[in-house]
Amino acid sequence: MNQVKIFAPATVANVSCGYDAMGFALQALGDEMVFTKTDSNVVTISKIEGAELPFEADKNVAGVVAKLMLEDSKSDFGVDIQIFKKFIPGSGLGSSAASASGSAFAINQLLGNKYSNLELTKFAMHGEVVACGSAIADNVAAAIYGGFILVRNYQPLDIVEIPSPSExxxxxxxxxxxxxxxxxxxxxxxxxxxxxxxxxxxxxxxxxxxxxxxxxxxxxxxxxxxxxxxxxxxxxxxxxxxxxxxxxxxxxxxxxxxxxxxxxxxxxxxxxxxxxxxxxxxxxxxxxxxxxxxxxxxxxxxxxxxxxxxxxx
Amino acid sequence: MNQVKIFAPATVANVSCGYDAMGFALQALGDEMVFTKTDSNVVTISKIEGAELPFEADKNVAGVVAKLMLEDSKSDFGVDIQIFKKFIPGSGLGSSAASASGSAFAINQLLGNKYSNLELTKFAMHGEVVACGSAIADNVAAAIYGGFILVRNYQPLDIVEIPSPSExxxxxxxxxxxxxxxxxxxxxxxxxxxxxxxxxxxxxxxxxxxxxxxxxxxxxxxxxxxxxxxxxxxxxxxxxxxxxxxxxxxxxxxxxxxxxxxxxxxxxxxxxxxxxxxxxxxxxxxxxxxxxxxxxxxxxxxxxxxxxxxxxx
Missing domain, CATH: 3.30.70.890 (GHMP kinase, C-terminal domain)
Known part of the structure; x- marks a missing residue:
């Protein structure tokens, strides 16, 4: 795979009683992102629509996650990222988590599905550090696993998938x-x-x-x-x-x-x-x-x- | 039904993380109690084996619960209770809860199953007040419902039955x-x-x-x-x-x-x-x-x- 266009869902964290431990992902709201392999061996961001976010990879949530995964996997390629924000940062709907988890998910596709969902969540959590200063997992885990999730534990990270009734x-x-x-x-x-x-x-x-x-x-x-x-x-x-x-x-x-x-x-x-x-x-x-x-x-x-x-x- | 001999299980409350909210009932450990209808219109306790407990109905957990239920149901009969304790009070295994819930369950049998499990739990909670000063529900609910239970709320009382894997x-x-x-x-x-x-x-x-x-x-x-x-x-x-x-x-x-x-x-x-x-x-x-x-x-x-x-x- 050389290019992948993905959907990264908006997420609701806490879910009333589940403060700092639960979250769920939305089906109908989320960002679109395009990831393209490059020969450059670096991560670039060529387009951002829908929000004012840094183009510099080290300051961009999606860029940070992508760089980390390409380094960890010792990949021989670089990646260019295009970000189409469909909901704005600061909404409480996991905007940075969508960028981080979308990046983790997409890079994993380009790497041939090397990583588990738990590993992708850990990579995406580094994006949350850039966005809000702490490695919180509830939004990114919901965005990666889908449905309802419970962050049972942080060290080691333990994500529990909870079924969500279809209605x-x-x-x-x-x-x-x-x-x-x-x-x-x-x-x-x-x-x-x-x-x-x-x-x-x-x-x-x-x-x-x-x-x-x-x-x-x-x-x-x-x-x-x-x-x-x-x-x-x-x-x-x-x-x-x-x-x-x-x-x-x-x-x-x-x-x-x-x-x-x-x-x-x-x-x-x-x-x-x-x-x-x-x-x-x-x-x-x-x-x-x-x-x-x-x-x-x-x-x-x-x-x-x-x-x-x-x-x- | 004029006489019923019942088994009232020992229970484990809290279950580690579920402090003051969870409990489960044991299959192989519990008290036996015999409840016999009488014409007297009062509650008597004629036998207690296995522990030193008060024979006076108003001071005995089982007696208090029985009296309350006979009053509430405006029954035209009295009850004599025999208690065979198989595990001792003060063990942390819900001894008073077994007496209270056993009494609630048995009196309900003599009344022709008038009350729901939730109502029986509420009656049994009055026994817990006599035993330990507060109307806690975790042990009595586990003893009445069986399996694992969650006391989701007290006012109004809300008991959630949680499945327990057979192994x-x-x-x-x-x-x-x-x-x-x-x-x-x-x-x-x-x-x-x-x-x-x-x-x-x-x-x-x-x-x-x-x-x-x-x-x-x-x-x-x-x-x-x-x-x-x-x-x-x-x-x-x-x-x-x-x-x-x-x-x-x-x-x-x-x-x-x-x-x-x-x-x-x-x-x-x-x-x-x-x-x-x-x-x-x-x-x-x-x-x-x-x-x-x-x-x-x-x-x-x-x-x-x-x-x-x-x-x-």
Whole structure:
């Protein structure tokens, strides 16, 4: 394979109760990226559309991951990258994770599938260090594995794939404001009451059990966040109104996507997800807040090939 | 039905990572109790074997639960209770929960199955108040539902049944010392670092996922407790040595049963569970510590009827 065009999904990290441990990938929203082998032995970035990101490979998330993998595999070729961002950085939908995991997935294709998904996640985590300063795995793992994932452990890294019921549909509203991950991290207290922690892990257990058995009522009852949401929701305009509107329209639950400002809701079926979108829509329209809205099933495979070229170019 | 003899299982609460939220019931260890309808309209306790417990119904866990249920159901009969304790109070194996849930289960039989398992759990929780001062649900829910359970929420009470792989076998060693639940609670700090909490709920997610998929490696990796075990293990003689011996013999994991002093290990298959028992055995034998040891599969149904009499007595 000499050239591959791939889709790298947007992802929702945390998923209410699963703060810093869970994530899922979207089917209908994500970046497109083209990776082309070159004789140069270096990584170049020739095109970036849809966002202002560095062209210098060492400062670009996708570039850093690509360089690392070409070095690790002692490859005899270089790569040129073109990035077509379909959702903007700072949305809370894993923009840097899409670039990082998309790069890891694509380079692995060019290398003939040398690495496992776990290894790709580790490479992609280096991209997250460039983007936000820490090697967090929830978004990149979701983008690589697809579906719901649990980051059970970091050292060693242990990613658990959790089944996602096919009827599950996400509605996501992205108010066009910036919430810096750093600021969102600052409001989380370094210690939490043991009672809060117990309630949170009981909900993680309920959510994971509900995903395994397609028990939508249990999923709904478990989509509760006692830790991040109460601390962060003031950073997001009209969070409670949007969440309540979603739940009134039948959403199983709603919460902050990653560190925000996007708000996600999960529904059973497309019809409910559409009604939820309309209700979320109305809140921000009435308040004159710029926003984007997305409706998507859960991705079952994460990053994927759109097309590829095998002949030499 | 005029008389029912029942089996009420011993239970392991917490299950390492699932502190105050998970539990499972044993198949081979539990109390026997006989409940007989009387014309008296009161609850009496005519026999207690195997432990020193109060005969006064208002002070006896089984008596309290029986009285409550007869009142709630406006029954026209009284009940006499005989209790045959097969494992002693203070073991960390849910002795009071066996009495409470056994009573709830048996009275429900005499009432013609009026109540759901959730309602029986709520009645049995009143017995736990008498026994230890707080209405904890993990042991009683495990004893009523059987298998693994998750207490997802208290208000309202929400019990989630988690599948237990049939090959799972518990080995339990009970050093003959007393650890008061109250003392064991005191050593748990009221606040924990958010990083510890995240690691704990990631393991809860892993354990529940592993139980759903019979992934024994994942169960093993997830049987980690960062919260109660480090704080409590000094209360249990040679805890680390016993745990390490169990794991060296192939146990998937080991930890404190409830608030101790019993130590449980989980293994795949009876042969490993036997080897684990021998290794645990040896530690306490060498150290001259009195102990009892049990090997048991996971109960699939919780409290159950041994036999019953339908004719008037």
């Amino acid at each position: 599950l549909v996400a509605t996501i509203i992205h108010p066009q404001i910036e919430v810096k991950t750093e600021d969102a991290r600052k409001v989380i207290k370094p210690e939490i009451p043991i009672k809060t922690a117990i309630a949170q892990w009981a909900n993680v257990g309920g959510l994971i059990s509900g995903l395994h058995t397609s028990d939508f009522d249990l999923i709904s009852r478990s989509l509760v966040d006692y830790v991040a949401e109460p601390a962060r929701k003031h950073l997001i305009p009209h969070f409670d109104a949007v969440k309540n509107a979603a739940i009134e329209q039948g959403a199983l639950g709603a919460g902050i996507s990653g560190s925000g400002p996007s708000i996600f809701a999960l529904s059973k079926g497309v019809e409910t997800a559409n009604n939820v979108a309309e209700a979320m829509n109305k809140i921000y329209k009435d308040k004159n807040i710029d926003y984007k809205i997305y409706i998507s099933r859960i991705s079952t495979h994460g990053a994927k090939i759109i097309n590829s070229v095998n002949a030499s170019l | 799972l076998v518990a080995t339990i060693i009970h050093p003959q010392i007393e650890v008061k639940t109250e003392d064991a609670r005191k050593v748990i700090k009221p606040e924990i670092p958010i990083k510890t909490a995240i690691a704990q709920w990631a393991n809860v997610g892993g354990l529940i996922s592993g139980l759903h998929t019979s992934d024994f490696d994942l169960i093993s990796r997830s049987l980690v407790d960062y919260v109660a075990e480090p704080a409590r293990k000094h209360l249990i003689p040679h805890f680390d040595a016993v745990k390490n011996a169990a794991i060296e013999q192939g146990a998937l994991g080991a930890g404190i049963s409830g608030s101790g002093p019993s130590i449980f290990a989980l293994s795949k298959g009876v042969e490993t569970a036997n080897n684990v028992a021998e290794a645990m055995n040896k530690i306490y034998k060498d150290k001259n510590i009195d102990y009892k040891i049990y090997i048991s599969r996971i109960s699939t149904h919780g409290a159950k009827i041994i036999n019953s009499v339908n004719a008037s007595l």
